Amino acid sequence: MSQTFLLDGVAVPFQAGQSVLQAALAADRYIPHLCYHPEFRPHGSCKLCTATVQGRLVASCTTPAAADLVVHSDTEELRALRRTLVQMLFAEGNHFCPSCEKSGSCQLQALGSDLGVTTAGFRHYFPDRPVDASHPDAWIDFNRCVLCELCVRASAAVDGKDVFAFSGRGLSKRLIVNSPSGKLADSLFAVSDKAMHVCPVGAILPKRVGFAVPIGERRYDQHPISEQALADAPRAAGEPDV
Amino acid sequence: MSEPNPPRVRLATTSLAGCFGCHMSFLDIDEKLFPLLERVEFDRSPLTDIKNCGPCDVGLIEGGVCNAENVHVLREFRANCKVLIALGACAITGGLPAQRNHLDLGLCLQEVYLTEPSLARGGIPNDPELPLPLDKVYPLHEIVHIDYFIPGCPPSAEAIWKVLSDLLAGHTPYLAEPLIRYD
Ligand code: SF4
Ligand code: SF4
Ligand code: FES
Numbered sequence: 416m417s418q419t420f421l422l423d424g425v426a427v428p429f430q431a432g433q434s435v436l437q438a439a440l441a442a443d444r445y446i447p448h449l450c451y452h453p454e455f456r457p458h459g460s461c462k463l464c465t466a467t468v469q470g471r472l473v474a475s476c477t478t479p480a481a482a483d484l485v486v487h488s489d490t491e492e493l494r495a496l497r498r499t500l501v502q503m504l505f506a507e508g509n510h511f512c513p514s515c516e517k518s519g520s521c522q523l524q525a526l527g528s529d530l531g532v533t534t535a536g537f538r539h540y541f542p543d544r545p546v547d548a549s550h551p552d553a554w555i556d557f558n559r560c561v562l563c564e565l566c567v568r569a570s571a572a573v574d575g576k577d578v579f580a581f582s583g584r585g586l587s588k589r590l591i592v593n594s595p596s597g598k599l600a601d602s603l604f605a606v607s608d609k610a611m612h613v614c615p616v617g618a619i620l621p622k623r624v625g626f627a628v629p630i631g632e633r634r635y636d637q638h639p640i641s642e643q644a645l646a647d648a649p650r651a652a653g654e655p656d657v
Numbered sequence: 658m659s660e661p662n663p664p665r666v667r668l669a670t671t672s673l674a675g676c677f678g679c680h681m682s683f684l685d686i687d688e689k690l691f692p693l694l695e696r697v698e699f700d701r702s703p704l705t706d707i708k709n710c711g712p713c714d715v716g717l718i719e720g721g722v723c724n725a726e727n728v729h730v731l732r733e734f735r736a737n738c739k740v741l742i743a744l745g746a747c748a749i750t751g752g753l754p755a756q757r758n759h760l761d762l763g764l765c766l767q768e769v770y771l772t773e774p775s776l777a778r779g780g781i782p783n784d785p786e787l788p789l790p791l792d793k794v795y796p797l798h799e800i801v802h803i804d805y806f807i808p809g810c811p812p813s814a815e816a817i818w819k820v821l822s823d824l825l826a827g828h829t830p831y832l833a834e835p836l837i838r839y840d
Contacts, residue, residue, distance in 0.1 A: 513810035
């Protein structure tokens with residue numbers, strides 16, 4: 416018999432080493448998340464995956480699953496918290512979705528829509544961050560970066576290039592490019608890199624393919640992210656596929 | 658016996674720094690306009706050409722706030738409408754006009770009216786009739802209290818109808834996926 420914990424009152428089986436979030440997704444139970452990606456070690460920064468474990472608020476992507484934990488995720492209190500987090504991300508960057516190539520396939524958007532966010536609510540920060548279009552095949556709009564760290568992890572762990580890193584703290588925290596000029600063109604970055612493809616928002620984009628997918632056929636046009644994330648979740652052989 | 662007709666809901670609409678796309682989407686509710694017109698009467702709106710907003714039940718505003726006149730109209734709507742709704746991406750976030758927000762307004766005007774060859778002979782417009790532009794384009798909720806938001810660029814006719822029909826039925830308007838879209 417495999418061990419289980421309780422998620423919103425229902426038993427979820429887990430394997431040793433899985434986080435609460437990993438086990439939940441593998442068991443076809445959705446917990447919202449943004450900076451977590453099944454192929455990388457968790458970063459635990461976006462806090463979208465916050466749940467209560469034994470009554471305490473924790474990031475479920477960094478909390479190891481353990482027998483008999485009592486986890487609550489689908490509560491109005493946590494949904495409200497997640498809406499506020501998404502609202503802050505929208506207000507803190509420049510998210511002009513109607514002119515963004517990632518629109519319809521963007522996880523920030525999809526989370527907002529699924530969580531019921533109709534407005535950022537806060538005073539918009541309207542930052543003045545650069546756009547780096549120096550690379551022949553890709554460009555970066557730093558105004559859309561949500562600091563999920565996935566490109567940093569992908570470039571280090573998969574591409575072996577360390578093209579990206581974070582610099583600064585608080586409001587001045589930002590993504591930087593590891594090259595003598597600080598420009599993407601002068602780095603080792605290539606469009607075939609994993610780092611090119613993990614960005615959950617429209618911050619790192621390939622050139623010359625924008626708006627190729629018609630509205631209605633984009634990633635989250637047909638299925639909300641709560642369904643798509645379950646379809647994407649890695650499952651061990653023998654576990655039900657969704 | 659037929660029920661007495663409920664009093665009509667008075668509705669005002671306007672476009673500030675918008676493109677009228679949200680109004681076009683509003684008209685896209687198509688045949689639902691007929692039941693709507695049985696329940697509402699229009700106050701100030703591009704559809705009536707009434708110039709000032711009087712006491713209303715519902716105000717729908719598309720577009721963000723980019724100049725002094727927009728501020729004035731928005732405050733007039735807030736003072737007169739019991740329920741004020743931000744309609745569309747520009748009203749809610751500033752939208753595409755807010756893409757000028759990281760630029761200096763003086764440099765923008767200089768670029769358009771002095772540097773750009775086609776307009777360069779006119780100079781920067783300075784007619785007292787023209788409302789002065791603001792330093793930035795602002796979302797409505799940063800100027801006055803907004804009660805409800807209908808996102809989208811433009812919001813779908815279904816989303817607009819959902820909010821209006823909720824209000825007409827006396828419910829709190831409620832939008833959920835897939836009616837919440839930001840593009
Ligand atoms: S990155 Fe996502 S949320 Fe930001 S503008 Fe693009 S589509 Fe919108
Ligand atoms: S560029 Fe994209 S992947 Fe990299 S930290 Fe920003 S949002 Fe995350
Ligand atoms: S997904 Fe867990 S903190 Fe971001």
